[in-house]
Amino acid sequence: MTNHNETDYVLPGKAESYWIATTPESNYPPISGDTHVDVAILGGGIVGITTAYLLKEAGVPSVAVIEADRIITGVTGHTTAKVTSQHGLIYDRLISKFGKQQAQQYAESNQAAIEKIASIVSSKGIACDFVRKPAYVYASSEESVGDIRNEVDAAQNLGISASFKADLPLPFKTYGAVCFSNQAQFHPRKYLRALARETEGDGCHIFEKTRALKIEGDGPVTITTDKGTIKAHKVIQATHFPIHDKPGMLFQRLYQSRSYVLGVRIEEHFPQGMFISAEEPVRSLRSQSAGEGELILVSGEGHRTGEGNEIDHYRNLEKWIRSVYSVNSINYHWSTQDVITVDHVPYIGRLTSDNENLFIATGFRKWGMTTGTVAAMILTDMILGRSNSWEEVYNPSRFKPLESAKTFFSQVAEATKGLIGDRIVPVHEKASQILPGEGAIVNIEGEKVAAYRNDAGVLHKLDPSCRHMGCIVSWNNAENTWDCPCHGSRYNATGEVIKSPAVYGLHKKNVNE
Incomplete structure (x- = not known):
């Protein structure tokens, strides 16, 4: 798949999630x-x-x-279909901000969810690649070791089977990890x-x-x-x-974040377990039985929807996985979008x-x-x-208030910037500069226009105001979509809505080039 952008980077593999493809x-x-x-x-x-x-x-x-x-x-x-109660370094923070009782509710409910899925799989005889594996959050630097140890203590305090592991069977340097035993993974579809x-x-x-x-x-x-x-x-x-x-x-209390996944085959044997880094940018690894051999799901590179260069995030993931494993092929690439609350x-x-x-x-x-x-x-x-x-x-x-206030006001500020288009600058001065297969926000007759030129050379001109609350959309150069930076609504290249909270497509814009 070739992209008509400022880069010659070609997105590797099939542009589809492994779960949907299979x-x-x-x-x-x-x-x-x-x-x-x-x-x-x-x-x-x-x-x-x-x-x-x-x-x-x-x-x-x-x-x-x-x-x-x-x-x-x-x-x-x-x-990435991890069935786990280990959600990054969360339990030490939950105890501190929510108190032990509510942290206990969170831990118990997610442990129960693992067993509910396991019970349904067993009772209904569902062939969905369900398998038990340990889950690890690892420190990529010495600075994070204290956070890892605090998480082990917090998880154990809540009754979770957690332990500290000094060494991991990974081909790069780690500085210890928290391990949750008896977690799981499956094929969600x-x-x-x-x-x-x-x-x-x-x-x-x-x-x-x-x-x-x-x-x-x-x-x-x-x-x-x-x-x-x-x-x-x-x-x-x-x-x-x-x-x-x-x-x-x-x-005002929710925002959306995009992250990226590569489905990779490697020469080396992948260790038993699911792994995620404690630091940003996140690096997450887990294997999936896929025909002959295993597919390794490499994910991370999260950012707020509508911000950043999406192609660069795929490139960063590929560069990293090739630096730590001998990659035979990259079979799939896909992205996802998650809603995050302020706390x-x-x-x-x-x-x-x-x-x-x-x-x-x-x-x-x-x-x-x-x-x-x-x-x-x-x-x-x-x-x-x-x-x-x-x-x-x-x-x-x-x-x-202790957990939410800073993020709440940050979210309000981000939404305000999106409403006035503060983060959006025209990528091209003229619509005539937009190549086939490319989209950009441009000025036409003094108005901002979301312009996309299809492979036949036809220019589609859209009002860039999201139909949810009017924020200015931005162009996603990896998936050829218009993404709203405020609340994560997404539209295809010609303006049809593909992801809520918007329920209507972008308006057409009747302006001359």
Whole structure:
């Protein structure tokens, strides 16, 4: 794949996630006309599919999953699929900022999520490459050793089977690591496609190619889609970034981050385990059984959506992996986008305390396989009227001043810059300078224009204002998309929306070159 940019770098391998490339595409129908269900779930990723499965298993008569595209092709289809309660160096910070009780809730819930997945895999006989492995966070410098030891102590204090490892079987220098034993990894699409098949039928539905546009009311709730209307007693937003936020505080407490993955085959034997660095830029490694031999998933290079040169991040990952292993081939490359809360703990529960029927699950901070399963377990209990001891730490109405204030104000400042286009400068003075296959923000007739020239030479001119809240989009040169730096909405090169919270495409711009 050749990119018409300032670099001659060619993105290596197939531009597709390994999980999507190795499983058939689903083919559930869109909604047709008006529908009424007990519970409607917006979003067909791990939260949506798992929650629907658990609700049906618990006897809820009618559940509908509504997905704008195909199920398990969004963030869940682009994960590195670590099933672990080890989420970086988190537990020492949680104890310090949230207190031991809520840190305990976080630890117990994620450990329980691992066992819930394992139980479902076993009871349903799902062939999804589920395998137990230890998970490590390693120090790349001596400065981080103290943080590693503090994390070991914190995790052990919370009852997690954690230990300090002085040496790791990696081909580069490390300075110790925290090890969580008996963690796991799997193939997320094989797992969730099986759950979807269990869910569909007998009054329960999966609707694909159905984009939710609006949510109104509080019982029953009306969801307006581009294909029809759904009324539901309860509604869960599991859309990664919620499309409906009243009274509007979540958009100031969430931001989106992009990161990158290479699927690599190496000459050396890869050690048993999943590995991630304690420092930035993150370097994450884990293996995956793939035909003859193993595919090594190399990931990291995270940054806020809409900022940075995406091609450079792939190049950095490739340069690094070639410096530490003998690379035979790079078979896949893909990127993903994760929602992060200002205090780094997901929001799971009622959207507001005064509405019994609207729920959200978001902010998984790159650890959605376990926290997404936690969300499904909590939301199932809440909808069924059962108590759940983990609710408190994930409550969307919480605000932790010590942990949140600095990030909160930083997020407000970033969103303000995006609204006024402060970070955006025209890449070209004239639209005529844009080459085929290239996009850029340019000035035409004194107006900012998001301009893209297709391979046939036709120039598409768009209003660069995101349809969510009006922030100015930027060009993603690795995937040929327009990305919003404020809240992470994404559009294809010609302006069609491909990722929420926006639900409508960019407006056309009628200006002369």
